[in-house]
Amino acid sequence: MFVFAFLLLALSGLSGTLGTPQLEPQVQGTLHRRTYLYVGQTYIPQGNSSIAADQMYVEHLTPATITQPLPILFIHGQGMTGTNLLNTPDGRLGWADYFLSKGYEMYVVDQPSRGRSPWQPTVDGVLVPFDTFTVESHFTAVEQYKLWPQAVLHTQWPGSGSVGDPVFDRFYASTVPSLNSTTEEAMKIKSAGSLLLDQIGPVILMTHSQAGEFGWILADSRPNQVKAIVALEPYGPPFINAIFPPLTPNRIYGLTDLPVAYDPPITQASDIGRTVVSEIPGVTCFQQTEPARKLINLVDIPVLAVTSEASYHAQYDNCSVAYLRQAGVSVEHISLGDVGIHGNAHMFFMEKNGLQIVDQVIKPWISKIRK
Numbered sequence: 001m002f003v004f005a006f007l008l009l010a011l012s013g014l015s016g017t018l019g020t021p022q023l024e025p026q027v028q029g030t031l032h033r034r035t036y037l038y039v040g041q042t043y044i045p046q047g048n049s050s051i052a053a054d055q056m057y058v059e060h061l062t063p064a065t066i067t068q069p070l071p072i073l074f075i076h077g078q079g080m081t082g083t084n085l086l087n088t089p090d091g092r093l094g095w096a097d098y099f100l101s102k103g104y105e106m107y108v109v110d111q112p113s114r115g116r117s118p119w120q121p122t123v124d125g126v127l128v129p130f131d132t133f134t135v136e137s138h139f140t141a142v143e144q145y146k147l148w149p150q151a152v153l154h155t156q157w158p159g160s161g162s163v164g165d166p167v168f169d170r171f172y173a174s175t176v177p178s179l180n181s182t183t184e185e186a187m188k189i190k191s192a193g194s195l196l197l198d199q200i201g202p203v204i205l206m207t208h209s210q211a212g213e214f215g216w217i218l219a220d221s222r223p224n225q226v227k228a229i230v231a232l233e234p235y236g237p238p239f240i241n242a243i244f245p246p247l248t249p250n251r252i253y254g255l256t257d258l259p260v261a262y263d264p265p266i267t268q269a270s271d272i273g274r275t276v277v278s279e280i281p282g283v284t285c286f287q288q289t290e291p292a293r294k295l296i297n298l299v300d301i302p303v304l305a306v307t308s309e310a311s312y313h314a315q316y317d318n319c320s321v322a323y324l325r326q327a328g329v330s331v332e333h334i335s336l337g338d339v340g341i342h343g344n345a346h347m348f349f350m351e352k353n354g355l356q357i358v359d360q361v362i363k364p365w366i367s368k369i370r371k
Helices: 002-018 095-101 132-140 149-153 166-174 182-200 209-221 317-326 354-366
Strands: 032-039 042-046 049-053 056-063 072-075 106-110 203-208 226-232 274-280 283-288 303-307 331-335
Touching: 032 182, 056 095, 056 182, 072 182, 072 209, 095 106, 095 354, 106 182, 132 166, 182 209, 203 209, 209 226, 226 354, 274 317, 283 317, 303 317, 303 354, 317 331
Parallel strands: 072 106, 072 203, 203 226, 226 303, 303 331
Antiparallel strands: 032 056, 042 049, 056 106, 274 283
């Protein structure tokens, strides 16, 4: 028995060299309870029966001892799932574990029609995947493609960021097809997310990238349940796409595809006057024509917007923040390079200094939020 056990240990130690390369040694995580729920389910007639659609998967992580007054609700970006926060592609602990270690309860979703939130081919719209070029050039190896000026500053992705690198391959394997229509996705998130907030009560809402729009929509839908918003490189800029062609109109209500409440009220998107305030290659920055309408349901909700040094968002997040401020929203905007945190791109919570970012930038800000 001793020899058999020894051989098993020896073989397990060699497993990284015989197949997939070993991850970095995994450290002990934070003791917590994991459960899940689904919200937003509807029944759709299907022949002589019916099927479920529109339900959103929600992973609920509860530390052994809750010490913080508000849970964190995290919504991931396009092509991603809630796994973004669970750990990093190279095996380090992720932001979810960090927040659990600080006593925060967490809710981490998979957007509707994606990941563990089922896509129904007879109900839902077309899905589109991220190809490897998009992931490399936008997220993981931006310094090699140089599609925007700041890209050359990228140093923090763990590995080469290209196909064949073990860390890239693990990250790319985690990407999933997303609904092609951002409007359809926004409608589904508004429905399921509002029901979730009704069920779980007040939260700190954390969004990344595409989900930035959903932060404004859910805060507008349930302003009493969203006590603060942490917008990690939120979807933007106002009214028009940027950086990556085609630079077509989008977000017709400013920073959202769906109508949100303005004061004075609007009856259609064209009621929001707009004017160009600046232009750089690939980015046209619109603001409202003065006097600006206010995003009336967001004016009492504090917002932290975070932009990394080497991301394409460094080209236009300032425009999105200015739009929110003009509309009466209280926004603190932190550019990581300005506070001495350098070399990050769009997926900075997965990058080598991700824990430095959450510990020095995110945690101090959310610690001030109360029910």
